[in-house]
Amino acid sequence: MEYKRSSALFAEAQKVIPGGVNSPVRAFKAVGGDPIFVKSAKGAYLYDEDGNTLIDYINSWGPMILGHAYPAVVDAVIDKAKKGTSFGMPTQIETAIAQKAIAMVPNIDKIRFVNSGTEACMSAIRLARGYTHREKIIKFAGCYHGHSDSFLIQAGSGAVTFGTPNSPGVTQGTAKDTLLANYNDIESVAALMQANKDQVAAIIVEPVAGNMGCIPPQEGFLEGLRTLCDQNGTLLIFDEVMTGFRLAKGGVQERLGITADIATYGKVIGGGLPVGAFAARAEIMDYLAPQGPVYQAGTLSGNPLAMAAGLAMLTALEDDAIFTRLDEKTAYLHKGIASALSENKVAHTINRIGSMISVHFSEDAVVDFATAAKGDNATFKAFFHGMLSQGIYIAPSAYESWFITDALTYADLDKTIAAVGTVAKTL
Numbered sequence: 001m002e003y004k005r006s007s008a009l010f011a012e013a014q015k016v017i018p019g020g021v022n023s024p025v026r027a028f029k030a031v032g033g034d035p036i037f038v039k040s041a042k043g044a045y046l047y048d049e050d051g052n053t054l055i056d057y058i059n060s061w062g063p064m065i066l067g068h069a070y071p072a073v074v075d076a077v078i079d080k081a082k083k084g085t086s087f088g089m090p091t092q093i094e095t096a097i098a099q100k101a102i103a104m105v106p107n108i109d110k111i112r113f114v115n116s117g118t119e120a121c122m123s124a125i126r127l128a129r130g131y132t133h134r135e136k137i138i139k140f141a142g143c144y145h146g147h148s149d150s151f152l153i154q155a156g157s158g159a160v161t162f163g164t165p166n167s168p169g170v171t172q173g174t175a176k177d178t179l180l181a182n183y184n185d186i187e188s189v190a191a192l193m194q195a196n197k198d199q200v201a202a203i204i205v206e207p208v209a210g211n212m213g214c215i216p217p218q219e220g221f222l223e224g225l226r227t228l229c230d231q232n233g234t235l236l237i238f239d240e241v242m243t244g245f246r247l248a249k250g251g252v253q254e255r256l257g258i259t260a261d262i263a264t265y266g267k268v269i270g271g272g273l274p275v276g277a278f279a280a281r282a283e284i285m286d287y288l289a290p291q292g293p294v295y296q297a298g299t300l301s302g303n304p305l306a307m308a309a310g311l312a313m314l315t316a317l318e319d320d321a322i323f324t325r326l327d328e329k330t331a332y333l334h335k336g337i338a339s340a341l342s343e344n345k346v347a348h349t350i351n352r353i354g355s356m357i358s359v360h361f362s363e364d365a366v367v368d369f370a371t372a373a374k375g376d377n378a379t380f381k382a383f384f385h386g387m388l389s390q391g392i393y394i395a396p397s398a399y400e401s402w403f404i405t406d407a408l409t410y411a412d413l414d415k416t417i418a419a420v421g422t423v424a425k426t427l
């Protein structure tokens with residue numbers, strides 16, 4: 001496959017956009033080479049600027065769970081656009097999507113819509129701080145909650161300690177209020193709660209981690225967080241930006257049966273338009289302005305095009321059979337990739353839950369950030385470029401989950417598994 005035109009477009013983009021991209025993960029920094037410029041997409045396929053067709057395993061990093069250009073979503077957006085694209089006044093469709101989301105997700109009475117997952121998580125911790133009158137939060141190394149200051153904090157040498165910023169521009173003042181724990185390590189959380197008695201407003205967690213590859217919570221981990229929160233008057237925030245409307249209609253709260261105090265959404269909920277949301281029981285949500293004292297706002301929040309796309313998407317996802325099909329397709333892929341890698345003696349670990357799956361090039365169990373970081377990066381790079389040359393587009397980073405779409409056919413999956421077999425021989 002040739003990527004001449006993409007490379008030329010990338011060179012042009014770099015002159016006017018930092019790094020040539022509007023979000024860093026789109027560049028191929030982790031794997032080398034130039035990113036691919038996409039021209040259009042339909043169902044499970046991407047059509048790039050050089051005329052190549054690729055089977056897509058990123059799907060806009062999650063939103064396109066039913067495939068690209070899903071007709072009901074496209075039609076809803078076109079129809080809405082003709083009636084005006086933004087008003088800055090209430091519209092009925094905002095209530096309609098709120099009612100729909102509340103009916104699909106357990107434990108939420110009210111929901112507020114914003115424009116991204118970042119905004120949702122940022123607003124959720126402000127709400128938690130306002131509600132509890134406390135300042136500190138606990139997050140987990142390797143969990144991503146968007147790019148707002150409080151979350152750009154990483155562990156120093158795996159130690160459970162005060163966070164240090166991992167981006168210039170994040171102040172020490174902000175960093176000191178973010179405490180870091182290790183995923184799947186309830187003792188690390190208990191120790192922080194003990195050392196910061198009556199100061200922790202919220203624990204925020206990806207209830208199934210997806211930003212260090214896919215890492216499911218071990219038995220008892222989420223239950224342990226729930227108990228610690230209940231004992232300490234701390235709110236439990238599930239960041240369901242990736243898992244919401246993906247692992248089940250009601251996300252992880254439904255799939256694993258654990259109750260969060262606040263849940264955040266993004267990705268699928270917007271059907272491919274910029275939407276985020278956060279939701280909780282009424283008593284917490286009523287702390288938000290204009291009803292309550294915690295300020296949060298947005299000129300384009302609840303935008304009619306975005307709400308139309310989201311409502312069409314959620315309506316389509318009311319059919320539980322979709323989630324069963326997604327699970328079955330992903331399990332089929334899991335089995336096929338595992339045997340292709342094993343036959344070629346490539347050391348690997350595959351993590352999967354529902355339609356989230358990741359291939360780690362390490363034989364050790366991947367349960368947290370430290371074990372995810374053990375994967376062999378050189379092998380991943382070779383794997384990524386090998387798959388690309390076979391027309392399979394996976395995320396250009398070893399720390400990403402693959403996002404399975406219902407538009408994938410078993411023929412697509414077989415083609416993908418065959419490509420893994422071919423590439424595995426070269427690893």
Ligand SMILES: *Cc1c(COP(=O)(O)O)cnc(C)c1O
Pocket residue numbers: 115116117118119121144145146147206210211239240241242266267276
């Ligand atoms: C993608 C993601 C975010 C950030 O959402 P954006 O829409 O990119 O701002 C937050 N949390 C999780 C778990 C995510 O996967």
